Amino acid sequence: MTAAISAEHVTKIFGSGETQVVGLRDASISVLPGELVALMGPSGSGKTTLLRALSLIDPPTEGRVSVDGVAVFDGRRLTDDRALRRRRMGIVFQAYNLIPFLTAAENVALVLTLDGIGRHQALDEARALLDRLGLAGRADTYPATLSGGEQQRIAVARAVVNDPAVVLADEPTAALDTERGIAVMDLLRRLGVERRAGVIVVTRRTDDRGIRPRLPYGRRSDRSRG
């Protein structure tokens, strides 16, 4: 089976010379469609750096990244990174990052309209998805009036609505209590399986059920002495 995402020997160095910081050194990871990988490690070990590198938000200094078997980075960007993210990736943030001036349904639909789907069809699809997630009653609500757990479940809907190959989530449960955190993790797992997406979740929780922690990458990052 082709990996949803695979990365080899990814290194990220910030700055140069005296002030140079190694954010991540020689990381390799491969995730199959429908698989969920929990990325764990102490603060500063490079988890966020890895997700930013894989999504080309902040591309690696060295290494190779492929999405669904297609090389997207091999020392240089091989594709338009925004198009890559809106078509092939879903991103979930710690702070939900819903757009405050759009309703829940509009937030989810936005991803589809960005990719050229008509507004009405996009809203219909968004509503149908929210409905299936038990969030139908929230579809026309603005994010500010929703609880954190609800906002994050809507953010997960936004991340999967475009049927991405990959979902990347950076500490999506960190701001939630245990119960709501578990609900969000369950949703990520369920939708990942359903939509055949490879899911990478950074989490510090040890109480998330059913997670198979995997020692994600080779050596931990460290600070270079310049």
Place this chain on the structure above:
Amino acid sequence: MIALIVYTMTIEKTRDIATLKIIGAPDRTIGAMILQEALALGLAGFAVGALLIQLTYDRFPRRVILMPFDQFVLLGIVVVICVAASGLGVRRALGIDATTAMGGGA
């Protein structure tokens, strides 16, 4: 004036713009959103102005003759000003670092 307001709005929305970049919004979409906001602002200003003129029209000691044609010209000028004004905001928005929205607590 409009330029300043648009620029300030752009700064306030830094996180949202970074989020849009992360979910894959192209620059042209982000630019269009800002332009739209500038136009809405300018047209609202124009409407308020036109209304005020209507309401106070008779009270001017010296008659100010405002022909419909002048109003169209004025409307055109407002639109041009808005487009120009949003330029600064758009430039600022496109320069926003997307990484600010992911990790780092932003």
